Structure formats: structure tokens, C-alpha cells
Amino acid sequence: MLPHKHTLVVVATVATLALAAVLAAPQADLASERAALLSLRSSVGGRTLFWNATRDSPCNWAGVQCEHGHVVELHLPGVALSGEIPVGIFGNLTQLRTLSLRFNALRGSLPSDLASCVNLRNLYIQRNLLTGQIPPFLFHLPDLVRLNMGFNNFSGPFPSAFNNLTRLKTLFLENNQLSGPIPDLNKLTLDQFNVSDNLLNGSVPLKLQTFPQDSFLGNSLCGRPLSLCPGDVADPLSVDNNAKGNNNDNKKNKLSGGAIAGIVVGSVVFLLLLVFLLIFLCRNKSAKNTSAVDIATVKHPETESEVLADKGVSDVENGGHANVNPAIASVAAVAAGNGGSKAEGNAKKLVFFGNAARAFDLEDLLRASAEVLGKGTFGTAYKAVLEAGPVVAVKRLKDVTISEKEFKEKIEAVGAMDHESLVPLRAYYFSRDEKLLVYDYMPMGSLSALLHGNKGAGRTPLNWEVRSGIALGAARGIEYLHSRGPNVSHGNIKSSNILLTKSYDARVSDFGLAHLVGPSSTPNRVAGYRAPEVTDPRKVSQMADVYSFGVLLLELLTGKAPTHALLNEEGVDLPRWVQSVVREEWTSEVFDLELLRYQNVEEEMVQLLQLAVDCAAQYPDKRPSMSEVVRSIQELRRSSLKEDQDQIQHDNDILL
Known part of the structure; x- marks a missing residue:
């Protein structure tokens, strides 16, 4: 031992x-x-x-x-x-x-x-x-x-x-x-x-x-969901419903002559009442739309909500519409009646930029029929239909705290920006109490409304060509802004600020406005889009713009808003959610279902997804520049177009 x-x-x-x-x-x-x-x-x-x-x-x-x-x-x-x-x-x-x-x-x-x-x-x-x-x-x-x-x-x-x-x-x-x-x-x-x-x-x-x-x-x-197989019978539920419908038809056929006469008389009376009501409403609307407003006689309301209340117009949220011709007239009246002699001298003048045609003035806006387009970060936007002239969008700014001289310098720099992928600023109006901006009207609304709006049966799916085109147009607009100088940024990139023409061309809006407003407008400005390094929403770098654009690309590809309820329940933002899913190779679960039907461009979709993730990198020095982003999107769109052409040629060769 x-x-x-x-x-x-x-x-x-x-x-x-x-x-x-x-x-x-x-x-x-x-x-x-x-x-x-x-x-x-x-x-x-x-x-x-x-x-x-x-x-x-x-x-x-x-x-x-x-x-x-x-x-x-x-x-x-x-x-x-x-x-x-x-x-x-x-x-x-x-x-x-x-x-x-x-x-x-x-x-x-x-x-x-x-x-x-x-x-x-x-x-x-x-x-x-x-x-x-x-x-x-x-x-x-x-x-x-x-x-x-x-x-x-x-x-x-x-x-x-x-x-x-x-x-x-x-x-x-x-x-x-x-x-x-x-x-x-x-x-x-x-x-x-x-x-x-x-x-x-x-x-x-x-x-x-x-x-x-x-x-x-x-x-x-x-067989379901395709056509029925030979020998199959229709859905028993449908058969039952048809039988019930036939029984109801038989019962209707057995109605007495007196009942039928009563129905006819009642219908005629109802139609007559409806016609009289329509005539009354049309006359009333015509009278409102054709009446001019005397600026000097309009009472000065205390707030915009009071203006709308005084005129019988409700406070419409984003995406709503209402007839608010009196609201725009009252805004102009406030500018005319409260700025002293100097303001009175400028009361009827809009300041136009460059060689833009002076097709209208402030009085034309008073006579225009208009509707609320939405309430955004910097104020309320209206669609104004002029009696003789273009349709324009008028933005009434809120919380502008800078002086008239500084406002003029900054807004003229905005008006000087000219690019096909920007919503052009045509004119502005400034007084002590009111600041108005006049833009071209974009008939298709915003990318946000297009992505998250109508989800019913009548919705037109957004295919890869449209989405990638929107991404390229928006990227070009932001690239142009960044080319104006190292300190020039947008500061408020989000899907509701990407507007669309009738041909779905993207136009970037609200650029240059971040430096005009006070801090009260900024807390909820870019929820879900703001780069992690941004502490003051009024001071956003170009790399922070790139981050916001990356989130925008992810929104475009996934169909999910950055503040999507399912994501927020877990406290996860859109970039981190996408990265977690892609890490598990569940790529098909990332893309919007409307995109999954276009399987011949899956490789390009994956490439754009990777570009979006790169843009939304945690650290600014890891993000590409907007010039690099534009080149990448152009290349993958060219690749997609070439694949389509090759496929068409292949199909033609088979047919021949």
C-alpha cells in the first residue's frame, strides 16, 4: 500500500x-x-x-x-x-x-x-x-x-x-x-x-x-387552391348558400302585387330626395369655391386649430383630407394683419426662386380649393388647386425660432438646390406669425403611404423594378444634397419624406428644413430612423443620413415600418431584426411577401439587403458614402435588367 x-x-x-x-x-x-x-x-x-x-x-x-x-x-x-x-x-x-x-x-x-x-x-x-x-x-x-x-x-x-x-x-x-x-x-x-x-x-x-x-x-x-380536379364537387358551403339564395329568390317571386307597388313608389320618392340633396350640396360647394376672401376683413385667430374650428374643419391627421380653403386664407390673413406696416407691404407677395414662373400669387392661394395632406415634422401640408394655374403643395411651418434674415438665408440655400430627384421648392412667404413654403405637388403621395397604406384586395403590388427604382432615385437625391458641401445633410430621411410622381419616380422632400425649427419639433422626428450617434436631432451628419437611408432600404425590402409593432414588442429596431434573421439564413422571411413572387431577382434583392445592412452599421466609419450607395444600386439594377434581357432572348430562341 x-x-x-x-x-x-x-x-x-x-x-x-x-x-x-x-x-x-x-x-x-x-x-x-x-x-x-x-x-x-x-x-x-x-x-x-x-x-x-x-x-x-x-x-x-x-x-x-x-x-x-x-x-x-x-x-x-x-x-x-x-x-x-x-x-x-x-x-x-x-x-x-x-x-x-x-x-x-x-x-x-x-x-x-x-x-x-x-x-x-x-x-x-x-x-x-x-x-x-x-x-x-x-x-x-x-x-x-x-x-x-x-x-x-x-x-x-x-x-x-x-x-x-x-x-x-x-x-x-x-x-x-x-x-x-x-x-x-x-x-x-x-x-x-x-x-x-x-x-x-x-x-x-x-x-x-x-x-x-x-x-x-x-x-x-x-385541387385547391388551383382549379377543381375532374369529379370533384364544389364546396358544400357554397352549395348550401346557393340553395339558400334560390329559396330566397323563390320567396321574392311570391311577393304580392301590392308589396311590389309599394317598393316602387318608395324607391321613386327616395331617388327624388337624393337628387334634391345633391343639387343643394353642389350649389353650396360652388358658392364656397368661387367666393373671394378680403384679407383686410378676416379676424385674426389665435391658433391654427382655432382657424380650422372657426371654419368648421376638423384637425386632420396624416393621410387625411378635408376641404380647408378657408384655413389657407386665414393663414394669409394672419400674415397680412399682424406684421405692422412692413408686413402689410409684403402681405400679398410670395418670394419665388430663380427663373420660376410667377403663375400665381398669395391672393390666388386665397381663392384656391385645398385639402390637408398631413401633419409632418415641420408643419401641416396642404394641396392647393388654383383656379388658373398649377396644383401646388403648401407647407405651413411651425416652431420657427430664427430671425427673418437668417430664415431668408437658409431658405434661399434650399431654393437653390436643383436636382431631378428632389421636390423643388418654388416659393416662400415670411411674416412674424406665418411662414409658408410652396412646392410642386406629387400626385402619388409618399412611399410610406404606398408601402403601409391600402392592404386590401384592390392594392397594386410593388414589384422589384418599382422598388429598386425608388431606392435609386432617393439615393441620387441624397447624394446631390451631400455634394453641396461636407456640412450639408438632410437630417430627416424617412419614407414619408420620399414622394412619388405618377411614374413612381422618387423625389426627396423636406430637405434643408431641420435647421429652421426649434427643439419642440425634433423629439419624434425620426423614430426608428435616427443613427445611434445622433444626440441632437437638429445636428445630423452625412453619415447619419446614410444610416437613415439604410433603414429606409430595409423598410422598402421588408415592407415593415421601423416602428413595426411586432418588432417593438421585443424592443428590437428594424436593422437589428433583419440582421438577426439573416444571420439564421431565413432570408425569405425578411422580404416583403409582395417581393417573393419575383424569384428571378432574388440575388439582386439579397445584394440590396446587404447594402442596407452596411448603411445601417452601428459605427459611422463602417458605413458607405451616398456616392458608393448610388453606384451599388445602379450596378445591381443593371444586373437585373441584363438577366431579364437574357431571359427574353432565351425565350425568343426557344420560340424560333
């Missing part, structure tokens, strides 16, 4: 060796994982796989994420991988949870040793050139949640073994060569599903009939 002292030494030695073995195990595993990644690089290449094979840990390589000394995520989307993935790589990457190889040019079949990645949750291999049947080993990966194999050349039957993947939520198999019927997937609870543009036939299984038509188009399928 060993002495007690020697026993302690032996125990300590054994414990040290065991601890060393435990600590060395991850290092050994990581070494084999490093070798597997380098083998992958040598097999399929890639323009951005500049991994340092000598010094850096693979955990520091681009696209590689580690936990507890193991590679758990490998993200290599759109990096020009080509050729076949050899067998023997994934057998050393057994801890993988996410694998993204989308948007490459990989060929052949998936390697069989991918079956070793039993922890795999997310597999993204869409937009490659992969072939063969769907490999059976996929159905032995029990943790799979998201599987995207779309836009490849997979063929053969649609396996019923997908039912083994009980955790699966996303299954995308569109644009392949799968054939035969779709099996019943009764054991799955899918959130996303798409098998469009395959060679499938038969009827759509009952459990999948809740997905939209776009999920099944381009096949020989029938």
Missing part, C-alpha cells in the same frame, strides 16, 4: 492528465474541422475564401461560426463555388447546425457523408446546378427545420419520407424536375412550402391546400 503522500501525488497526476485530455479533444476536433474546410476550398474554389491556413483559427474565417471549439455554422452564399462537393468533408463537420451554399454553381449530387451532420437544422442549397434524386439520408436528419433546395435540377419522385422530418417548418423545392404526385405530408406542420415549376401531377393534398396558388403553379396539379 502506497503512503498517503504518494497517493495524493498519483491522484493529482491522473487528474491533470485527464484534464489535459479533455482540453486537447476540442483542439484535435478543430484541427480536423480546419482540414475539412480547406479540403472544401481546394475542391470547389470560391472568390472570397481567402482563409489564412497558417495562423488563424477557422473560427475567424469569413462565413465560419464556432461554439465551444466546434464549427457549427458555415455560410458561403454567392461566392462562386463550382464543381462537385467531394465525399469526406462533412464527416469531419459533424457539429454543423446551419449550412448555406446557395447562389453558387455546384454540380452533381449532395455528398453522402452529409448524413453525419445529425444536428443540422438549416440547409440552404438553392440556386445551384445540383442533380439526382432527393437523397434519402436527408430524412435521417431529425433536427431539420428549414430546407431550401429550390432552383436546382433534382429529379425523381416526391418522397413521402419527408414525414420523418417532424420539426420541418420550411420546405422549398420549386424549379426542379420532380415528378409524380405530392404525397400526404400529414406529420408535418409547415409554415412555408413551394413546389412550383416542377413536373408534378395529381391533386394537392388536403393539408397543403392552405398555401397560395404560387406554391403550386407550373405543374399538372389540380
